Amino acid sequence: MARCFGSLAVFLCVLLMLACCQALSSNVDDGYGHEDGSFESDSLIKLNNDDDVLTLKSSDRPTTESSTVSVSNFGAKGDGKTDDTQAFKKAWKKACSTNGVTTFLIPKGKTYLLKSIRFRGPCKSLRSFQILGTLSASTKRSDYSNDKNHWLILEDVNNLSIDGGSAGIVDGNGNIWWQNSCKIDKSKPCTKAPTALTLYNLKNLNVKNLRVRNAQQIQISIEKCNNVGVKNVKITAPGDSPNTDGIHIVATKNIRISNSDIGTGDDCISIEDGSQNVQINDLTCGPGHGISIGSLGDDNSKAYVSGIDVDGATLSETDNGVRIKTYQGGSGTAKNIKFQNIRMDNVKNPIIIDQNYCDKDKCEQQESAVQVNNVVYQNIKGTSATDVAIMFNCSVKYPCQAAVGLLCSSTISVVAGGGGRGAAATVGTPASMQLRHVLSTQPSMSWSRLSDKWRPPQSRAKMPAKTDKMVMTAKITTSVSIERWSELWHGWSREGGSMYMVLGVVVVPSWSSSLAVTPNMRKSLESESLSGVLVGAKVTRNKCNVWLN
Template structure:
């Protein structure tokens, strides 16, 4: 470039340089790939006024990326001996407060010893609770002094999936509690024992591939939940373990339980007050006390259950088959219930409605009862282990209404029917007198 000298020459040189820069800039690709020149970078450009230098600052916009929070990264040993409770609480705090789709991970191949632990929401974006290892309950009863009713609780979380993978286990180590139960040793006082896994106030919940065993008392309790899907769950405990209901449902709406195997010391599935639209499919039950609606109306309470449908089940060597039990003195309704496509194998009380249920030392006849109506038993076959295969023990003042037996064939026992309106369809044996 020629050297500029003199005022006029300098002015002309500056003008020439500016014109060249504008022409050059028009041919430079701005890097955005948009004809309108709109800015879509993931970074913000900031001018540093002190030295007139352009610097880049990371965007503060929330990420949509997924992340996994493992308890191992927060000090959990997983050796089955070290108390990992605090490590789990720290990991939970992180997982619950993280933006983006988050997984709370309990790694495979280890056993984590835990005291009573509460996993509380609401959480920002937690979507998965993966139990791939074993959770083992502390056997020290003093570790439950702050909460004698619960071991593990998940509460106030929406859109959550609880997945046991191929090896996940929840082990309540309940033997120490069973030994001290008044139902096992009548010299012992009747005291509370923890539920192994409580799912409370959850909406849009999926539970799958979970293994729960030897709960201190109830194995899984689903309470005050809505839109629940439980699939491929296996629950085990000795047949003489007290109060170890498999799945306990309370005040829960729109729940489906399918492809599950439950053998325990109490009801395989128990359905209590406030539950609506309960769908049970492809269930294997035994040992245990069968599938129970109730007990309802204890201590003169009002109770309401409706829309229960059991479709496809095999019950083997259980104390009861399909049962509805209500206390005298209660009120409310148990209605719109259907038991169908069920096989009974050596079951003591295959079909039973008991409106006079009482578990107290002294029971007196009372005026009120929970009304039972619109109950259908369809395609139920098998054998009774007692001489009564069908028992309807209904209230004199509030008799059972709308009871239908359709294609029922239970061998080995008779029917005992009191204060009940029964309609037979197809082949029915035994029949109410």
């Protein structure tokens, strides 16, 4: 009996020891910040909209020590001559598979020669991609035989910060590609060229303090990403380099670009199909083709873009200012777009909407078009290198809906001397507007101050039919503290047996007691060929809004 009790006591002790060990093991942190070993990447990192910095919540920070994986430890020479592609691949494999907070490091002070390379996730806990040195693209076309469209690709990695430390450079060495472009040499066939840096299918991404230059084609392409911050990025390429867009945005949602300087041979920023909620702040652009939404609807395709807000930009000597361009024959919508607080210096085409865009020698006249809705321009000022500062070339069947609001201290004027370099300091006459098939975004506003004898139709359905000849040039002069308006001319115009209302309004500065109407202004307003366009103005204290219809 005593032997039985002794055996039972030993058995109970063993059970007690096993229970204690199990309890202790259940409370061990696995390095992902969760006791149960689960990993919730969606909630781990949030984007701070104030400074575009990705930060870990304190409650979710992994308890394991951080680690750095340097390409130098995997054989990268960094002498600018040796091919370091394989060393980078080995280092990436290690960094992507490491537990805990991991940094992929490209050391400063060295130049790494790379062929086309793909950095593919998903990764366990990679949080930082530091480019402190220079990445230099191979100039041999054979090094891109497997992928002619890309040089550097980063894809399928979430919660990542790409930091150049203000010294990191991505150099596409694009000169050899530009020389062989059909846009430079018409005798050569058009061939594909690589995009320097492609960011694909990334969520919670931060790009900062990086310099990108001389891409073979597009500099940075952001595709199918969500929640992206781009800050303090400098992008450069010669003004005559073909197709070297600065930042190209495709099918990306919730992206903010701020405090960046872009000068290229194409669009500084281009926004294409599937992009939503794009914010652009404090941008310097030039040389280049300005800020473009589109091209949209190519090859009769559907395209959707919405929620674009450009607030604070300076454009200097660019071919275009802010532009929306859609191919004829396309479909879909581009809507809820705002351009405000923008300065333009010697820009050739400051404000453009073109629903009939075509880059071919011959284009079929197609009625279908991408609908352009709710576009607002506000406080845009500077100098135009051409006579026309605002041009809306909209579709007959799907007319634009746009509003132009100009702060009364602002105007766009023609640069004296035809807009040549160095002439921007001398401001000539106010530039004009050319409008085709534009519907007001304020169809129900009262215009009683413009004419006591006439009221515009209160619904779009009652508006006169639009015609192909509906083009009007209007001159709008603004100054500080405008508090009153003056009606210049209005009346009926006849064309093709139909009657149209043509109304021209010029806002008068408060310091002016009368308005001098030049013969050219009166002639343009009274021309019957300008029928079908309605221009009106509503003035409040220190602000004048001009609506185009």
